[in-house]
Amino acid sequence: MTPLVPVIVPLGAAALSLALGRQHTLRRILGVVALSVTLTSSVLLLLAVKDGSVVTVVVGDWPAPIGISIVVDLFSAIMLSVAALMLLAVFVYAIGSARTDDTTLFFHPVYLLLASGVSASFATGDLFNLFVAFEVTLVSSYVLITLGGSKPQVRHGTTYVVISLLASTLFVTAVGLIYAATGTVNMADLSSKLAEIDPALRDAIGVLFLVVFGIKAAIFPLFFWLPDSYPTAAAPVTAIFAGLLTKVGVYAIVRSQTLLFFQDSHSTLLLVLAGLTMTVGVLGAIAQDDVKRILSFHIVSQIGYMIFGLGLFTVAGLAATVFYIVHHIVIKTTLFMVGGLIEERTGTAALRRLGGMLHTSPFLAALFLIPALSLAGVPPLSGFVAKLTLIQSGLQVGAYVTVGVALFVSILTLFSMTKIWAGVFWGAPDEAPPLPEGLETTRPKLPPLMVGSTAALVGASLLFVVAAAPLYELGERAAGFLFDPGQYVEAVLGR
Amino acid sequence: MIVLVLALVVAVLYGAGTYLLFQRNLSRIVIGLALLTHGANLLLLLAGGRAGRPPIVGGGAGPAADPIPQALALTAIVITFGSTAFLLALAYRSWLLTRSDEVEDDVEDVRIATTTALREREAEEEIVVDEEAS
Numbered sequence: 001m002t003p004l005v006p007v008i009v010p011l012g013a014a015a016l017s018l019a020l021g022r023q024h025t026l027r028r029i030l031g032v033v034a035l036s037v038t039l040t041s042s043v044l045l046l047l048a049v050k051d052g053s054v055v056t057v058v059v060g061d062w063p064a065p066i067g068i069s070i071v072v073d074l075f076s077a078i079m080l081s082v083a084a085l086m087l088l089a090v091f092v093y094a095i096g097s098a099r100t101d102d103t104t105l106f107f108h109p110v111y112l113l114l115a116s117g118v119s120a121s122f123a124t125g126d127l128f129n130l131f132v133a134f135e136v137t138l139v140s141s142y143v144l145i146t147l148g149g150s151k152p153q154v155r156h157g158t159t160y161v162v163i164s165l166l167a168s169t170l171f172v173t174a175v176g177l178i179y180a181a182t183g184t185v186n187m188a189d190l191s192s193k194l195a196e197i198d199p200a201l202r203d204a205i206g207v208l209f210l211v212v213f214g215i216k217a218a219i220f221p222l223f224f225w226l227p228d229s230y231p232t233a234a235a236p237v238t239a240i241f242a243g244l245l246t247k248v249g250v251y252a253i254v255r256s257q258t259l260l261f262f263q264d265s266h267s268t269l270l271l272v273l274a275g276l277t278m279t280v281g282v283l284g285a286i287a288q289d290d291v292k293r294i295l296s297f298h299i300v301s302q303i304g305y306m307i308f309g310l311g312l313f314t315v316a317g318l319a320a321t322v323f324y325i326v327h328h329i330v331i332k333t334t335l336f337m338v339g340g341l342i343e344e345r346t347g348t349a350a351l352r353r354l355g356g357m358l359h360t361s362p363f364l365a366a367l368f369l370i371p372a373l374s375l376a377g378v379p380p381l382s383g384f385v386a387k388l389t390l391i392q393s394g395l396q397v398g399a400y401v402t403v404g405v406a407l408f409v410s411i412l413t414l415f416s417m418t419k420i421w422a423g424v425f426w427g428a429p430d431e432a433p434p435l436p437e438g439l440e441t442t443r444p445k446l447p448p449l450m451v452g453s454t455a456a457l458v459g460a461s462l463l464f465v466v467a468a469a470p471l472y473e474l475g476e477r478a479a480g481f482l483f484d485p486g487q488y489v490e491a492v493l494g495r
Numbered sequence: 496m497i498v499l500v501l502a503l504v505v506a507v508l509y510g511a512g513t514y515l516l517f518q519r520n521l522s523r524i525v526i527g528l529a530l531l532t533h534g535a536n537l538l539l540l541l542a543g544g545r546a547g548r549p550p551i552v553g554g555g556a557g558p559a560a561d562p563i564p565q566a567l568a569l570t571a572i573v574i575t576f577g578s579t580a581f582l583l584a585l586a587y588r589s590w591l592l593t594r595s596d597e598v599e600d601d602v603e604d605v606r607i608a609t610t611t612a613l614r615e616r617e618a619e620e621e622i623v624v625d626e627e628a629s
Contacts, residue, residue, distance in 0.1 A: 066563070128567050135574045142581055151592045158521065158589060158598065161582050165528050166516065168578070172535040172571050179564060180542035287607055 003055050003072040005041035006080055006119035009034050014112035027108045028095050034112060035091050038119065039084035046077040050474075052481055054491035056125065065189040069492050071125030074478040075322060079122045079251055082326050085460070086243045086333050087115045089453045093337055094236035096449030097344070104147060114140035114240070121248045125492055127178065127185040130252065131171050134216070138164050141245060144237045145229060152232045160229035167215040174208045181205065188492035191259050191485055206261040210269075213256065216249030219307055220277040223300045227284060230299075231292035231349075235340025238292060242299055243333030247325055250306050254321065258482045263313050270311030271402045278304030278409040285416045291339045291349040294420060295332070298375065301409060302328050308402055309390050316393035318479035323472050324386040327374075330461050331383065334371045337454040338364065342424060344446055351423035358425040363451075365425045370458050372421065376414035382464035389472060497546045501537060508534030520596045521586045525579065532575040539568040 013034030020027050049055055049072060059068040072080070091111065117137030124130050142164070146157035179185055181201055182193040194202055211222065218226040226246070230238050257263075257270075281301025288294045306328070309321030341364055342357070343349045358365045374381035377388075387410060394403040464471065481487060508530050515527025543564035551559040590596060 128570070132570065132574070135578070139578060139581065142578075142585075146585065146588075149588060154585060154589045154592055155598075158582075158585055161578075161585060162516075162524055162528065165575075165578055165582065166531070168575070169528070169531045169535045172532070173538055175567065176535065176538040176542045176564070179539070179567070185563075185567070289606075 003045060003057055003070050003123050006038045006045075006084060007070075007116055007123060009037045009041070010112045010115040010119065014109045014116065017112055018109040021105070031091050031095075031108050031112060032088070035084065035088040035115060038115060039081070039088050042077065042080040042084040042119075045072050046074075046081050049074050049077045050477075052477065052487065054488055056491050064493050065184050065186045068129045069125035069186060069188070070123050071188070071488065071492055072123050073488055073491075074474070074481050075251075075254070076122045078322065078326060078474065078478055079247075080119055082329050083118050083122065083244055083247075084115075086240065086329060086457075087118070089457050090236050090240040090243070090333060090337070093239065093340075093450050093453040096447035096451075096453070097234065097236050097340070098447075106143060107147060110140045110143045110147075111240075114144065118244055118248060122251060125187050127187055127190065128175055131168070131175060134171065134248070134252075135168060137245065137248060138168065141241065145233045145241070147234060147237065156229040156232045159225050163215065163225040167212055170208065170215075171212045174205060174212055177208070178205050186492065187255070187259055188485075188489040191262075191489050194260055202261065206256075209256050209261070210253065213249050213252040214273075216246065217253055217303055217307075218246050218249070218300050219253075219273055219303055220280050220300075223277070223281070223303075226300060227288075227293055227296040230296045231290065235336070235343060239333050239336035239340060242295065242336045243329045246299055246303060247329055250303060250325060253307070254310055254318075254482070257310060258318070259485050259488065262485075266313050266397050266399060267311045270307055271399055274304045274308035274311055275402045275405040276304070277301065277307060278405055282409045282412040282416065286412065286419070289351050291342060291351065291354075291420055291424065292336070294416060295335050295339055298413065298416070299332060301413065302332070302375070304409070305387070305390060305406060308399075308406060309393065311402075312393055312397045312399060314393060314397060315476065315479050315483050316389070316396060318482055319472065319476035320386065320389040320393050322475035322478050323389060326471070326475070327382045327386045327461075327464060330457060330464070331371045331374050334454060334457040334461060335368070335375065337450070337457065338368045338371070341367070341446055341450060341454060344450065351420070354424045355427035356425075361446075364446075367451075367454055367458055368425070369421070371461060372417040373414075374461060376417050377410045378414070380465050382461055382468065385465075385468045385472065498541065501541055501546065505534050505537050505541065508537065519598055521589060521598055522596055524598070525582055525586055528582065529575075529579055532571075532579070536568045536571050536575070539564050539571060 013030055017027050017030055020030065045055060052074065055072045057070045058064055059070060061067070094107065094111065114137055117133055117135075117140060120133035121130060121137060124133055142157070142161050145160055146153050175185060178190065178194075181197050182190060184190055184193060215222045230241055233241065257267075278301050281297050281299070281304060285294045285297035285301065288297060306321050306324050309317040309324060311317070339349060342354070345357070345361060345364065346354060348354065370381070374383040377383040377386070387406070391403050391406060394406070512527045512529075512531030512534060515523045515530065518524060518527070543561035548558055548560040549555060551562045586596075
């Protein structure tokens with residue numbers, strides 16, 4: 001199975017979808033088929049690299065350090081598969097939502113373009129190609145976040161576009177500097193060549209890359225754009241952004257820190273950043289009064305946990321990070337989908353306007369409760385497994401302060417989830433104040449496609465509990481290969 | 496010599512771009528970003544080594560200019576062109592909606608900032624009342 005399929009199929013489908021124009025039924029079928037093919041090919045790739053082999057393709061048949069290498073190892077394949085699953089689920093959800101289906105001509109093609117960009121980011125083995133993949137993802141996200149063009153969307157979309165463009169410029173700068181220092185942008189080649197240059201220069205370039213990817217991943221102190229811009233977009237858009245976009249940044253951090261700027265012992269810088277990201281994110285969430293904004297701040301907080309596992313620089317820590325990323329992508333996408341359903345049902349996401357939904361829509365309450373408890377890390381859900389492995393590996397290294405912070409932040413996360421629960425689901429239905437004029441878009445029945453795809457993802461997250469051991473083992477193997485990049489380098493360069 | 500001049504140009508572009516980025520007017524931010532990306536593209540070109548070497552195709556014998564940074568710079572130029580065009584369209588839309596070029600404060604941030612300010616004022620007033628009572 002060639003690793004180009006998850007990139008090319010959505011890209012071609014995007015062009016076709018644009019050409020189909022107003023034939024909405026055909027477009028829906030096209031999107032579902034294209035994303036199903038992406039998912040199938042990603043899973044096939046995962047099965048192919050499970051034993052530790054690395055699949056590579058050199059685009060245009062140029063030899064490796066000069067041509068663009070597409071490289072899929074186990075970590076890439078895991079990310080590709082989870083991303084493809086989310087892309088498919090949210091696409092079905094979007095078909096059900098009135099804001100993103102036949103009312104706009106641009107959602108379907110741009111969404112498929114986003115899918116292509118995300119897959120390309122995970123599959124590339126070339127630093128400059130990673131920049132291009134980021135740009136494909138970002139340009140699609142610019143369109144999606146301002147879809148509709150209302151005043152708040154333009155206001156918050158502008159912040160998002162400006163900060164993303166700044167990050168891209170810094171990325172080009174970093175690539176220019178790394179090329180000037182080593183004469184290559186191929187990541188496998190850089191892996192050995194970066195070790196030969198002046199350590200001070202290497203550190204400077206490393207920090208610059210951390211800033212670039214840190215903006216994308218929304219780590220402290222570079223996260224301010226995220227809670228500002230995500231909540232205003234349409235529900236399916238926010239769901240897929242929350243699940244995937246910041247994780248593309250986290251993927252890039254993990255890849256660059258393990259392959260390019262490897263360290264033998266734990267990184268104090270990363271551990272401090274992780275602790276601050278967790279704390280500031282969750283404190284921000286507690287101050288908010290809107291379901292989508294609370295959840296957005298939690299993205300920031302959760303990114304801290306992933307950086308924590310990486311900062312330990314042990315196989316166990318990295319394995320926990322891989323597991324955490326997979327768990328988080330599923331849970332966070334689901335939570336935002338439920339948030340969208342709440343909004344769809346009542347016309348608002350503000351806690352002070354909601355209440356009593358436990359009586360009016362008990363099924364929705366169940367759909368929220370499972371991922372919410374999982375996010376906080378309540379046993380036996382996947383969040384518990386993820387946090388447990390993370391904390392165990394933290395204790396092995398002796399990073400007691402960060403472990404303490406992680407545990408404390410978990411309690412605050414639970415508190416913040418109960419705040420949503422109390423505000424949205426508890427209370428008598430008629431206690432909630434009436435909506436202002438013009439906002440009464442209450443729907444007595446929710447679209448079955450939206451509820452169905454959300455329920456399917458909640459089901460998938462429950463499967464995580466059953467399959468936690470084999471999944472963690474898979475993460476551990478991926479971490480082992482990340483920790484020893486010899487095989488990756490050999491597969492790309494052929495030596 | 497020429498490399499030094501170009502390096503200085505890169506520095507000036509980054510400096511001016513960063514300064515403009517800190518302004519509150521959207522039009523200035525757009526120009527600032529454009530300057531920054533120009534600086535980055537020039538930096539990419541400079542990463543290819545000395546200026547003045549012939550191109551790799553049809554340049555004759557002797558060392559040729561490194562074509563990879565040129566290819567990278569071309570790609571980066573196309574991408575930044577598209578992104579800047581989108582940002583300009585967004586800025587125009589923003590102007591149509593608000594009739595103002597200034598970037599507004601975030602609504603929720605303002606809410607939280609005013610509630611803290613209100614609480615502080617209330618606390619101060621309570622202290623004053625307590626003092627008067629005693």
